Structures are given as C-alpha cells and as structure tokens.
Amino acid sequence: MKYLLISITLLLSLNVNGQKAAVQTAYNYLRYDDLDKAKEAIDGAVQNESTIGMSKAWYYRGSIYHAIYESTKEKFAPLKPGSLTEALKSYEKTIELDTKKEYYDDIIKRMEIVASQSLNTGVDNFRENKYPEALVAFQTSADINKKYFNKFDTLAIYNAGLAADKAKDATTALNYFKILTDANYGGSKLYSLMANMYLDQKDTANALLVINQGRQKFPEDATLITQGLNIYLSSGKDKEAYTQNEEALKADPGNAVLYYIKGNLADKLGKKEEAIAAYKKSIELKADYFDAVYNLGALFFNEGAEMANKANSIPPSKVAEYDAAKRSSKRSLKRRYRIWKKHINLIQKISEPCKA
Numbered sequence: 628m629k630y631l632l633i634s635i636t637l638l639l640s641l642n643v644n645g646q647k648a649a650v651q652t653a654y655n656y657l658r659y660d661d662l663d664k665a666k667e668a669i670d671g672a673v674q675n676e677s678t679i680g681m682s683k684a685w686y687y688r689g690s691i692y693h694a695i696y697e698s699t700k701e702k703f704a705p706l707k708p709g710s711l712t713e714a715l716k717s718y719e720k721t722i723e724l725d726t727k728k729e730y731y732d733d734i735i736k737r738m739e740i741v742a743s744q745s746l747n748t749g750v751d752n753f754r755e756n757k758y759p760e761a762l763v764a765f766q767t768s769a770d771i772n773k774k775y776f777n778k779f780d781t782l783a784i785y786n787a788g789l790a791a792d793k794a795k796d797a798t799t800a801l802n803y804f805k806i807l808t809d810a811n812y813g814g815s816k817l818y819s820l821m822a823n824m825y826l827d828q829k830d831t832a833n834a835l836l837v838i839n840q841g842r843q844k845f846p847e848d849a850t851l852i853t854q855g856l857n858i859y860l861s862s863g864k865d866k867e868a869y870t871q872n873e874e875a876l877k878a879d880p881g882n883a884v885l886y887y888i889k890g891n892l893a894d895k896l897g898k899k900e901e902a903i904a905a906y907k908k909s910i911e912l913k914a915d916y917f918d919a920v921y922n923l924g925a926l927f928f929n930e931g932a933e934m935a936n937k938a939n940s941i942p943p944s945k946v947a948e949y950d951a952a953k954r955s956s957k958r959s960l961k962r963r964y965r966i967w968k969k970h971i972n973l974i975q976k977i978s979e980p981c982k983a
Contacts, residue, residue: 788803
C-alpha cells in the first residue's frame, strides 16, 4: 500500500509538472511565432485541473490569442476569427487570478490596445454590413474603457447605436442614443435619428416627445421643426400643424413650400385671407409653383361661389339688395380671376420649351 501511494503521488507530481511544462512550452512557441502550436499547447493547459488556476497560464493564453489576432501571416488566418475576444477573456481571467498583480500593469496596457482594436473591428464589420458583429465589437470597446479606464467612450457608444439600428435592434439603439443625449452628446442629429426610429415603429407619440425634447435644446433646428410638422400633417392635427409650420417659417422664411402648407392649413381653419396671403407669398417665392396657383384659384372660385349663393338667398322682394350682391360677387370673381390668370400665364411661359 505504501508503494502504491508513492506511485500515485509520483504520477500526480509528474502530471502537474507536465502541465506546467506545457504552459512554458506554449510561451516558447509564442516567442518563435509558432502561434498554431502555441495555441494548441495553451488551450490544453488551461483545461487541466492542475494549471487552470494559474494566472501565468491565462496570461500566456491572452498573449498568444492577441498575437494571432495581430499576425499578418496567411497561415494563421484560419485562427483569427474570435481571437481578439479570446484574448480579452484570458486577460480578464488573469486579473481575476493574479492576486499579487504580477501581470496587472502589462495587461492594463494591453486592454487599452484591445479597446482600440475592437473599435476598428467594429468599423470594418459595419462597412461590410455585418451589423450584429459590429455592435458586439463597439460594445466591447465601450465596456473596456468604462471598466478599466473609467472613460465614457462616446464614439464607441454612438457607433454601437448606429450598428444596433442597422441590425434592426431598435431597443438597444434607442438606449444608446438616450445615454448620449442625456450626456449632451451628438447635437440635434441624435434627436432626429431617434424620432425617425420611433416613426419606423409607427410610434408617433414618442417621436413627438423626442422632437420636443430636442427642440428644448435646439429650438431653431429646422430638421426637428420639419419632422414635427410632418407628423402633425400626417395625423390630421391641423391646429398643431399650423403652429409648427409657423415655427418652421421663422427658421426658413424663404421656403415656398412652407407658405403653401400655411395656405392649405389656414384655409382648413377658416382663415381665408391669411390663406390667400400665404399662397401669394408662396407664388412670389416660386413663380412656377403650380399647386399654390391652383389652390389660390380654387380658393377664389369658392369665395365667389359663396358670394353668389348668398346673393341667391336674398328674397325676390329685395331687388336692390339682390342686384348689389350680384354685382359685388361678379366684381370679386373677375378680380380674383385676373390675378389667378396672371399666375397661370406666367407658369405656362416658364414651362415653354426654349427655342434655338
């Protein structure tokens, strides 16, 4: 029995020493750039009970996988996928096991490099339309900077939001963009992006909420104003659209389309003279604006027809009053028609083909 115990102890000792030797062998392979052999040796070592808890083994594993990621040799290309992620996992495991902090300073330097490489990997994936992979890479970069350097990496977070949006993960994208807007990063563009994402989900309530939040910080931003206007127009909220259009005109007073919209909304709200003035201004800014001219003509016609109807409603006994109302309606119609005809003629003149 004594000899049996000695034999078992000897075998265990040989196994432990053998695995420790495997760790050193893996490192030697790394030194001579035999990365495939180094990977095989170190993967075996970190799975063995005798060396799985060695900080040195995990440090070497991180170094080997990092070297694989950075290698430009064609023969190691099949080993590259996922190598940076494995390097990061190994470095973090080293920190966990390295109670004496023997490797800590070096690993922190390497972590900074890994964060930068993850960001670059995300950019490459994004350009190749690999959006889920890009999202993971950007998240990794942001997480490393936050965890080890207490750094709020706005670029990585912004890119993660863009990648999530492209990957159809609206919840994640909106979460990242909200983090950035709360930190006053990204300007009005972020609010516009978020509003469009909500609109893609048919969520006009949150789209308007985001637009209004953006306008509190950027009250004169034309894009946000126009987005809000379009939402109100598509929702049939004429009063709100009218108010928003007035804001849009303040930001862009030379916009013929906005005056056309104002004319349309003012007409719906019963503000006839204001509608006429808006259509005229629209035509003044864009002489060949057919829709504005057409609506102005329709407004004139309806106004004349309304005056004629009023005249016709006068009792036959009131001949003088009836004749006066008829004359007034005819004068109004003629005057309106002359104005409208002038604009129509101008459009036709502009539309004529040029002669050589």
